Amino acid sequence: MQIITGKAKIAAVLGWPIEHSRSPLLHNFWLQRHLIDGAYIPLAVKAEDFNTVIQSIKAAGFKGCNVTIPHKEAAYQCCDVVDETARKMRSVNTLWFADDGKICGTSTDxxxxxxxxxxxxxxxxxxxxxxxxxxxxxxxxxxxxxxxxxxxxxxxxxxxxxxxxxxxxxxxxxxxxxxxxxxxxxxxxxxxxxxxxxxxxxxxxxxxxxxxxxxxxxxxxxxxxxxxxxxxxxxxxxxxxxxxxMLLHQARLGFSKWFGVDPSVDHELTEFVANSLKK
Ligand SMILES: NC(=O)c1ccc[n+]([C@@H]2O[C@H](COP(=O)([O-])OP(=O)(O)OC[C@H]3O[C@@H](n4cnc5c(N)ncnc54)[C@H](OP(=O)(O)O)[C@@H]3O)[C@@H](O)[C@H]2O)c1
The missing domain is CATH 3.40.50.720 (NAD(P)-binding Rossmann-like Domain)
Incomplete structure (x- = not known):
């Protein structure tokens, strides 16, 4: 059984709206599969609140987050470190907070x-x-x-x-x-x-x-x-x-940055997320 302790690693997905996102489902599936002390939560964040929320979750010790519509360009702007992919796209969907406090980002789509x-x-x-x-x-x-x-x-x-x-x-x-x-x-x-x-x-x-x-x-x-x-x-x-x-594979890099395990995409995960699409 997966247990969340006071040392749990926390990540999130920020979007507006966010209810449709399947990311919490798939990241929490991997957390349970690997018995990781951690959680991944959806945060409904309006565009005007984006920078405040990023600074807040960083200060609260989150490991990082995904961002979805409409935050991908704003997320790029708030990064201290980006790779060539992000620079070319001028947008990111995955952020992680480095030990030195820098905000790092890339686009994994x-x-x-x-x-x-x-x-x-x-x-x-x-x-x-x-x-x-x-x-x-x-x-x-x-x-x-x-x-x-x-x-x-x-x-x-x-x-x-x-x-x-x-x-x-x-x-x-x-x-x-x-x-x-x-x-x-x-x-x-x-x-x-x-x-x-x-x-x-x-x-x-x-x-x-x-x-x-x-x-x-x-x-x-x-x-x-x-x-x-x-x-x-x-x-x-x-x-x-x-x-x-594509949705499942793009999530792997963020998971490994935040939780330290490179998770796999397989039939069981695909069917688990696909079932949620039928509801
Ligand atoms: N599988 C995954 O992991 C994954 C990841 C990211 C996105 N997606 C999906 O990809 C789709 C696009 O996302 P996005 O972020 O690229 O959106 P976007 O930036 O808003 O781009 C939308 C694209 O669709 C075109 N389009 C919209 N309505 C059209 C119409 N009636 N006729 C012709 N072209 C039309 C737009 O053309 P104009 O430039 O002419 O408006 C534009 O090329 C969404 O359905 C999203 O859910 C899937």
Whole structure:
């Protein structure tokens, strides 16, 4: 049985709203699995209170935190130490408080995405990849794919945002949003990083008629687990990779920084978190 003592290590996730977050579920699953004296709690924090709360949890001895919407840019601004990934993204999702009091941060979304793909046996070097979207998650995903020597193309409803991303990355081609479906035949991997297909968003028909038979299709949206894009791809007999694995993998680095154990992503954890998505 997991016991929390006066010496417990504490971490948190800060967001507004925060009720939807699955991070407490998954971190506390790992804490129990490894019998760690610790806890991971959700904190509902408004944008205007973010810096005060960060200073407060640091002063209270928290080991660090995750941040989610709308705090990722503010979290970057409050860091004393960031790595190259965070500098390129100008946003972080994972903070840890070093022994010397410095606030350190990085963005783990991109690496979590790549780790999830590699888990399925996919290789990325020299692969031609089309990314739908140029928002915050697309930035992390694109950056990590470039580190893997993949050849990326980006398409986004708002062209200017795609252009800014390509400029910031110093790599990548742009495809117009209106023509990505016709260009699909040249790609090995298609990634949806837009919020299209997310529960509660408008319906969208993903046109896969020009896809090659060996196209792999992945979606980072994980609510619902089987998104309209993944369903369309499966109907065409294409290989698909769901977005839940990215969520699980991106959490590993924070857990190891705060609690000192590198946790694994396996079937039991995936099913545990997936079950919570059905409720
Ligand atoms: N699996 C994971 O671990 C994980 C991690 C992070 C995020 N996500 C998911 O990824 C999705 C995007 O997150 P984000 O943080 O990148 O959001 P974001 O920064 O707000 O970006 C949203 C993206 O979706 C596009 N978009 C929104 N509505 C659209 C529409 N009607 N038609 C065409 N494009 C549309 C936006 O295009 P414009 O630029 O034209 O507005 C933009 O590219 C969310 O569903 C989020 O839950 C999953």
């Amino acid at each position: 991109g690496d979590g995405f790549v780790a999830n793909l590699k888990d399925t046996g996919l290789t990325l070097t020299n692969k031609k990849i089309l990314i739908l979207g140029a928002g915050g998650a697309a930035r992390s995903v694109a950056y990590s794919l470039i580190q893997e020597n993949a050849q990326i193309s980006i398409t986004n409803r708002t062209l200017q945002r795609a252009e800014q991303l390509v400029q910031d990355l110093g790599a990548g081609q742009i495809i117009k949003w209106q023509s990505w479906a016709k260009e699909l035949g040249q790609f090995d991997l298609l990634i949806n990083t837009t919020s299209l297909g997310m529960e509660g968003k408008e319906d969208f028909q993903f046109d896969l008629q020009h896809a090659r038979a060996d196209l792999v299709v992945t979606d980072i949206v994980y609510v619902p687990r089987m998104t309209p894009l993944l369903i369309a791809a499966q109907q065409k007999g294409l290989k698909t990779i769901e977005g839940l694995g």
